[in-house]
Amino acid sequence: MATWRGVSTPALSLILTLILVLGGCQLAGPSPDEDASGPAETTETSRPAAATEAPDPGTGPTDEESDASKNEDLWAAMRRGFALDHEPNHPRVRSEIAALCRYPNYLPSMSERLKLYMPHVFKAVSARGLPTEIALLPIVESAMNPDAEAVRGPTGMWQIIPATGDRLGLPRNAWFDGRRDPVMSTRAALDYLESGHARLKDWRLAIVAYNTGEGVVLRALSARGRDADFWSLSLPYHGRQFVPRLLALAALVAEPGRCGFKLPELGTREPFVTLNTGGVISIPDTARALNMSEEHLYALNPGLNRALTPPEGPHQLHLPGTLAAAARVWIAGLDTRPTTPSGEQRVTIRPGDSLSAIARRHGTDVSTLRALNGLRSDFLRAGASLLVPGNRSVSASARRTESRDARQQTSAARSAGRSESHVVRAGDTLWSLARAYRVSLQSLVVTNKLTPQTVLRIGQRLRIPSR
Known part of the structure; x- marks a missing residue:
């Protein structure tokens, strides 16, 4: 203490x-x-x-x-910085607008996260003189959720994969993950986008490269010719949908009230x-x-x-x-600095100990021990020390580890040809789940015998179609 x-x-x-x-x-x-x-x-x-x-x-x-000029309406300020043609009449953008219009409370459902993080993202984008549509990317990527983790490793509201995060200088260890930090991840994401735009000379291409990887875009350009535009490229499904979805969201922000789509109150x-x-x-x-x-x-x-x-x-x-x-x-006023988190203690590993045995002795589980100690395997060395939790709830990091374990099991089930399911949580929509699982909205709707207008219930179990 x-x-x-x-x-x-x-x-x-x-x-x-x-x-x-x-x-x-x-x-x-x-x-x-x-x-x-x-x-x-x-x-x-x-x-x-x-x-x-x-x-x-x-x-x-x-x-x-x-x-008002010092804390003005963020959406109005964002509109002034829009620089991309939203192409609302393009069939693929029009389809995404229609999908968003079915969920008029899509942005209000994440209003608390928007209030915490969007002002910084918007300010960082504006400070670099970038099109302010880019400030909407974390919404498309993760519903502005810094704890979001996708199936193949992207993490944070900008959905940065480990290798990219390492290359961009984001710290990642048992104590801290810069991909989830709102300031660090935003800086890294904007660096990546600016670098992509400098090479590709087109914001649509730079944005889709952010989602798919620049190599995918370069190969698609090579196949179609260097003068090809985004709309003509052969891209993976999630890449084809990514730019139209961003443009659709920007079009609805640009025209508030269209189709009843709501914008939560937000200051700069x-x-x-x-x-x-x-x-x-x-x-x-x-x-x-x-x-x-x-x-x-x-x-x-x-x-x-x-x-x-x-x-x-x-x-x-x-x-x-x-x-x-x-x-x-x-x-x-601090005389001393803590070395062990409050409520946790350090124990010595006995000969023959396993994580499951230590977990049983201390009333916890293996996932929590892995998270607290940053373990990548179950190998233990006798005589070494291990942190164990005290009498408190499972930490957020433990829940993330459990989530990773669940995703690995899901991946294994998919590889074995078994179907997977998802239990609906607060803020989930058919649209956001289709994106998270990299499946089409239509296939998700058909698999579960729903309609695109269906309002999901918390706790409802959905079957995820195979891709």
Whole structure:
């Protein structure tokens, strides 16, 4: 547990309370004019004072001082930056518009994620002078879900595969996955898109290359001739649908109210700032100190796999702007840095131990042990140590590991010719599931004896057709 330098607990509580109250008046988060599009620069030092080296979000305007131009309607701002021909009358775009129109609440169903992440994505796209249609790509890719993991390994709201993430410099280990971090993944995705556009000289080609891989597009161009356009290329199914789907979504954003398609209320001001932590800090302890829920803190920092920030970095945390000053006091007052997540303990592996035996002894499961320790196999060495969870719920990283295991079983079932199924969760639509499983909407509808207009029920089991 963290200790504080020369400050009693009651006094500390009073200080934090005053800062939180004052911070609510002074810190409204960054204005659209400020540059918060990248992760805070960190230093490899353990001194807590490093937390004060990050840009001060308190220099932004207060809520009372802000006007519409500083937190304007994001959709209106996005329309001004549209630069692509949406071609709403092209048969493939028209078909995607019709599919989206069957789900008028598609965007409202993900409104909480849009509020958390879209302002940063939009600002990052605009800062580079790119067509703002690109800000809609994470919606098409993952419904703006940083925890999304597709069948073949793409992860995060930008659906970046491991090899691409490694090439783009995104950290990925048992502690942290940069593909899920909203700032890091956005920077990497836009780097990839800009690089593709520089080579392919066409945004449609660059966008489909983002989805299929540049090699697929180059081979398709070679087969049709270098002067071929996107519409004439022979591409995999998901690639053929990707650009029309983006153009369809952009067309509906450009013409709000068309076919009853709804846009949730969304402002341009980013809901978080990035703070340099100067070293390892505990997420549960930080949430308690700032009087915010762990769930909210993890939602702002979806790249974290553990209850601690990574020992090797990045030493940063995304926080609501109104809590940044209080967070600096919390971090600067830390005498010691935690080494084991709160509620977890380290045990020594005995001769003959297996993960299943250790899991039984400590009332947990193998998936949780794999996630906590970043294990890629079940091999254990006697005398080595292993982290085991305390009396708390299964971590998000454990759920991700279980999800990976389930996907591997699904892949094996598909290879063996067996059908797979999906249990409907909140926010699922026939359209989003068809994309996630790389099948056509029509085949999904026919297989389950539904219509494209069917509203899914949470808990409903759907059969996924073979491809």
